[in-house]
Amino acid sequence: QVQLVESGGGVVQPGRSLRLSCAASGFTFSSYAMHWVRQAPGKGLEWVAVISYAGDNTYYADSVKGRFTISRDNSKNTLYLQVNSLRAEDTAVYYCARATVTTTYLDSWGQGTLVTVSS
Amino acid sequence: DIQMTQSPSILSASVGDRVTITCRASQSISRWLAWYQQKPGKAPELLIYDASSLKSGVPSRFSGSGSGTEFTLTISSLQPDDFASYYCQQYHSYFITFGGGTRVEIK
Numbered sequence: 001q002v003q004l005v006e007s008g009g010g011v012v013q014p015g016r017s018l019r020l021s022c023a024a025s026g027f028t029f030s031s032y033a034m035h036w037v038r039q040a041p042g043k044g045l046e047w048v049a050v051i052s053y054a055g056d057n058t059y060y061a062d063s064v065k066g067r068f069t070i071s072r073d074n075s076k077n078t079l080y081l082q083v084n085s086l087r088a089e090d091t092a093v094y095y096c097a098r099a100t101v102t103t104t105y106l107d108s109w110g111q112g113t114l115v116t117v118s119s
Numbered sequence: 120d121i122q123m124t125q126s127p128s129i130l131s132a133s134v135g136d137r138v139t140i141t142c143r144a145s146q147s148i149s150r151w152l153a154w155y156q157q158k159p160g161k162a163p164e165l166l167i168y169d170a171s172s173l174k175s176g177v178p179s180r181f182s183g184s185g186s187g188t189e190f191t192l193t194i195s196s197l198q199p200d201d202f203a204s205y206y207c208q209q210y211h212s213y214f215i216t217f218g219g220g221t222r223v224e225i226k
Contacts, residue, residue, distance in 0.1 A: 035215070044220040045163065045206055050213050059213045095162055104210035105153035109162040
């Protein structure tokens with residue numbers, strides 16, 4: 001069965017960096033585009049970034065463009081999100097999610113990893 | 120970017136009620152719309168895609184309709200397990216966007 005497991009979250013000071021990881025299993029990782037979606041405490045879902053199945057195309061929400069970088073290693077079945085210059089408003093649970101092969105609804109989600117930006 | 124507006128933001132209902140949630144897009148998205156359910160402390164789960172296609176395993180009391188800019192999610196007879204938050208999401212492009220969410224609570 002499809003499994004997505006995020007890691008790398010934690011408490012970090014403003015301005016610092018983190019790298020989030022999402023380990024995928026149970027499907028052919030290299031065939032699917034992958035997304036990061038975040039959810040601030042008590043708030044709704046916010047799309048963050050997407051990477052194509054081959055890793056050659058990436059897109060970002062305006063709120064993170066220039067600070068976050070999505071990448072993937074298909075040989076390791078792992079998705080990454082490098083988060084730099086963190087701000088208090090980046091505090092959220094970060095989910096990785098799989099898009100379908102042909103469209104962009106998210107049919108499988110990880111359990112999320114919490115990033116708290118605080119001094 | 121395409122903006123998605125959900126209403127209501129909070130819905131109070133009783134077990135057995137018929138419940139309808141509305142999602143409006145700022146421009147036409149054809150039928151590129153999905154609905155998710157999220158329970159506290161859990162990840163969202165896909166319920167419906169392509170506006171009206173039920174994901175395998177999702178109870179048939181859930182249904183979706185609409186096209187263009189206006190969409191609805193209907194729960195025909197609310198069950199105890201359905202008290203949760205619901206989100207719509209457009210996928211007209213790679214720049215996906217979510218509605219603000221609807222929390223369905225016990226009346």
